[in-house]
Amino acid sequence: MLHDLRELYQAVILDHAAHPRNQGKLATATSDQLVHNPSCGDTIHLYLQVIQGRIAAIEFTGSGCTISQASASLLTTVIKGKTMQEALTLADHFSALAMGQAAPKAGLGDAVILTQVMQFPTRIKCATISWWALKQAILTEQEEEA
Amino acid sequence: MRRSDFPELTRRIGDQPLTYLDSAATSLMPTPVLKVLQAFYATNYANVHRSVSTLGYEATNRYEEARQQVARWLHAGSDEIIFTAGCTDSLNLVAATWGRQHLHAGDEVVVSIMEHHSSLLPWQQLALQVGAKLRFIQLTPAGTLDLEQARTLFNAHTKVLVLTQVSNVLGCENPVGQLAKWAHAVGAIAVIDGAQAVPHLAVNVAALDCDFYAFSGHKLLAPTGIGVLYGKRVLLQQLPPYRYGGEMIADVSCETASWADGVQKFEAGTPNIIGAIGLAAALTYLTKIGWQRIWQHDQVLLQDLATRLAAIPGVTLYGSGPRYGVISFNLAGVHPHDLATVLDQLGVEVRAGHHCAEPLVHALGTESTVRASVFLYNDQTDCDRLISGIKTAKEFFHVT
Ligand SMILES: Cc1ncc(COP(=O)(O)O)c(C=O)c1O
Numbered sequence: 001m002l003h004d005l006r007e008l009y010q011a012v013i014l015d016h017a018a019h020p021r022n023q024g025k026l027a028t029a030t031s032d033q034l035v036h037n038p039s040c041g042d043t044i045h046l047y048l049q050v051i052q053g054r055i056a057a058i059e060f061t062g063s064g065c066t067i068s069q070a071s072a073s074l075l076t077t078v079i080k081g082k083t084m085q086e087a088l089t090l091a092d093h094f095s096a097l098a099m100g101q102a103a104p105k106a107g108l109g110d111a112v113i114l115t116q117v118m119q120f121p122t123r124i125k126c127a128t129i130s131w132w133a134l135k136q137a138i139l140t141e142q143e144e145e146a
Numbered sequence: 147m148r149r150s151d152f153p154e155l156t157r158r159i160g161d162q163p164l165t166y167l168d169s170a171a172t173s174l175m176p177t178p179v180l181k182v183l184q185a186f187y188a189t190n191y192a193n194v195h196r197s198v199s200t201l202g203y204e205a206t207n208r209y210e211e212a213r214q215q216v217a218r219w220l221h222a223g224s225d226e227i228i229f230t231a232g233c234t235d236s237l238n239l240v241a242a243t244w245g246r247q248h249l250h251a252g253d254e255v256v257v258s259i260m261e262h263h264s265s266l267l268p269w270q271q272l273a274l275q276v277g278a279k280l281r282f283i284q285l286t287p288a289g290t291l292d293l294e295q296a297r298t299l300f301n302a303h304t305k306v307l308v309l310t311q312v313s314n315v316l317g318c319e320n321p322v323g324q325l326a327k328w329a330h331a332v333g334a335i336a337v338i339d340g341a342q343a344v345p346h347l348a349v350n351v352a353a354l355d356c357d358f359y360a361f362s363g364h365k366l367l368a369p370t371g372i373g374v375l376y377g378k379r380v381l382l383q384q385l386p387p388y389r390y391g392g393e394m395i396a397d398v399s400c401e402t403a404s405w406a407d408g409v410q411k412f413e414a415g416t417p418n419i420i421g422a423i424g425l426a427a428a429l430t431y432l433t434k435i436g437w438q439r440i441w442q443h444d445q446v447l448l449q450d451l452a453t454r455l456a457a458i459p460g461v462t463l464y465g466s467g468p469r470y471g472v473i474s475f476n477l478a479g480v481h482p483h484d485l486a487t488v489l490d491q492l493g494v495e496v497r498a499g500h501h502c503a504e505p506l507v508h509a510l511g512t513e514s515t516v517r518a519s520v521f522l523y524n525d526q527t528d529c530d531r532l533i534s535g536i537k538t539a540k541e542f543f544h545v546t
Contacts, residue, residue: 005491039499063513064481
């Protein structure tokens, strides 16, 4: 009966939650985005350093459940080095998959495991919140550049 | 107790039987209440107070009988019982009418750190608007209200005491009568949030000597969308209307209007008639069983849970007994939402989060907790399934 849960809380996910990658307040950040899920108190603060349209560095701080923290950690590993456009596309793909819609999985790496969250409608936001923060941060960055 | 009266308990969550431990959010409805609702919809459905027809007359009678029943049960007069959309609506009504009239710059509101957002926010926002100040009753290390500190908060500026009778996170009962006395001694009024108290305590507003008392029907076996505000007669008479519309007027001309006497002044528009009738049916059902018996039943389950939860390594319990209806805890190494998701997969429905009481949860030194709440239809098997579910979660997340 915990089969679906095992599909979601795989070892990689538990590891990212317990040992988050790229955790910190990036001192060289060119933009940042704080998101908060008022229904559960989860918080993610994402910091990006964009150099010539590319996300050269990315870090996050935050607190919350396994899904939200692992998702932020995985996001940073996947997004580092991508162009803003690539990152936006990946963010859209991730969010679509997490809501059970069809979208390409390419480029999402282990983050794709978290799209299993679609089996748990009450937890979708936990997985998508950091990707939403990424999207907002990039849109802000692009606005400032324009 | 009477599990077979609650049809929802026979449903499953996925492939698991249901263990419902979230009655503090919304309680289940027993068949006798469902039958009353069904019969009213099928045979009496009509508007109240505005028709000379038989149907309108009957509906009005049922609605007003419900008011009288609530009044008797709370030890109040029926001209002191306002039907609202819920506890939140009741609490907003007080701030929007009495508060607007009496709270001015420099005044103070004494409020407990345990308040649900629906009790805190109407006063917090009003205070911001008029330049009044909130003064908080803090917690002792044991997780009860610090009465010594509370006592120092009352002074000539105090206008209102805002207090929950039973905390929806800690389950403790606060000494409402004592604090209301302190409020009255400085000329302030006491506004009591009874949302979590009414399902578990026999409430007597006259004995508590509170000025306003609010609760929701859906936490004691009635439908959602119906609530009650008790207000002392002398206070209600002086209050302005809450909302404007039909049924709350005495006379209306193009230029002006005058208001109905009594509680009708606060019930603009078509009220939640079916909700009031459902609430009356729920009170009938609960009264037949008896609050004392329900309380004893809940106590056995909560004490059992407290003992067994405390025995699980890594579990932190919040607050201390005696508890009414709810028990909150955390499991080290497992976030409350992750724990609640595992429990849900096992059919065990609990609540995880800040329970709309963020200041309290922060004062407890955390962001969120898991809350299990019990009511008359829970039994030992429900407790067993929660405890075994927590153990499963520990294994699942590899915490020792
Ligand atoms: C202590 C307390 N006060 C107020 C409320 C608000 O009740 P409602 O949402 O029914 O208006 C609740 C319910 O969640 C509660 O537990």
